[in-house]
Amino acid sequence: MAEFLSVLQQPRLWEIVVLSLQVSLSAVGFAALVGLPLGAAIAVGRFPGRSAVIVLLNALMGLPPVVVGLAVYLLLSRAGPLGSLGLLFTPGAMVMAQTILILPIIAALSRQAVEDAWREYDEQLRSLGVEGVRAALTVLWDVRFSLLTAVLAGLGRASAEVGAVMIVGGNIDGVTRVMTTTIALETSKGDLPLALGLGVVLIGIVLVLNAGAFLLKEAAQRRFG
């Protein structure tokens, strides 16, 4: 126990925590920026192949992180199409991989939320003469708390995955080492207190975020119905 507590006081551990949060939050930011409008557009749009897009999007929610890591690795490696950016084994590459990983989650969940609301609101809004962008904004505003849940699901996935960041980040000490890759490494090295300490911090962060989201949604439910 004493060993465990002393681990929590190491500055190195907190550097790792901060980098993990920076990477995952950036990825969530980018994925939300693209995923929310994409989900909303698929929800209200009518175009050929729409069903196929929805099936694909739902399937991509289960994208294996190592496969995404491999694809981004190939993309960013010297010989790859984006090799000249020199991003491989940097936090930038990790953000990119996680963005790709969670984009389908955010897009698919927001698509569902917007589509359900749209089905309910459509006739009433048209009856009031509200159409197009204004109708879309009204619906988006009304499902904003469901969208928050979609974004949090993405964050949960990003902060918990190890495969993608391991491959494209390389788990370089002080540069690309994050919580999950450290836990994997330290466990295999036999340094269980550090691995355990990080594990506790990771679970703590995820718990706090979800509790916050839950309370916010509850409060919103009471306030707005």
Add this chain to the structure above:
Amino acid sequence: MILSLKLEAVSFLNIIQPLTLEIEAGPSTIILGANGAGKSVLMRLMHGLIAPTSGAVLWNGSDVRRKQAMVFQRPVMLRRSALANVVYALEAAGERDAQPTAMAALKEVGLAHLAHRPARVLSGGEQQRLALARAWALHPEVLFLDEPTASLDPSATREIEAVIRAFDASGTKVVMATHNLGQARRLGDEVLFIHQGRLVERAPVERFFKQPGSPEAAAFIKGELPWD
């Protein structure tokens, strides 16, 4: 004036068979028929929510959307206060100083004390009255009601009917779909009887109930719904 409303050989898939009729200003019109007869679809065709498969729906005049309102069987409320729901409708209609008008509408339906409550936590009857307040605020020339009391208890139904009468008294043309004979008698001046997507009969309420002109209507009134 956007009335009268003319339907010329309007059909919709196989739900509404080609149908021609004219709805004039004045008397309250009840669209009566069994479940699945096509009442709701007919009303949506009139209100312009769906386009006819063939034929034409013709209003007389311009700014047609703004001058009609519809209240649905299940009210759809936005996630905001009761008052804000009415204000939203007014602003969508281009009204600038919407707040006082919205408040007056809530008073009219007896919901002023719930103005700041979230609309979605109101009871079914209250939500339906709120839907009527939203329509009231717009001062529509025509109000379409699609079985507005179908899922309400008797006391909530009475309150809704009182508001519908107020619409009628204020000069709004009421067009209401119902399968409730009592309600048709209480609120209607004339009946359009729909059976299997066809307009079978059109008559003043009194005559319709005393001397129905078709066997289908007679059976419906007696409670023997012909299903074949």
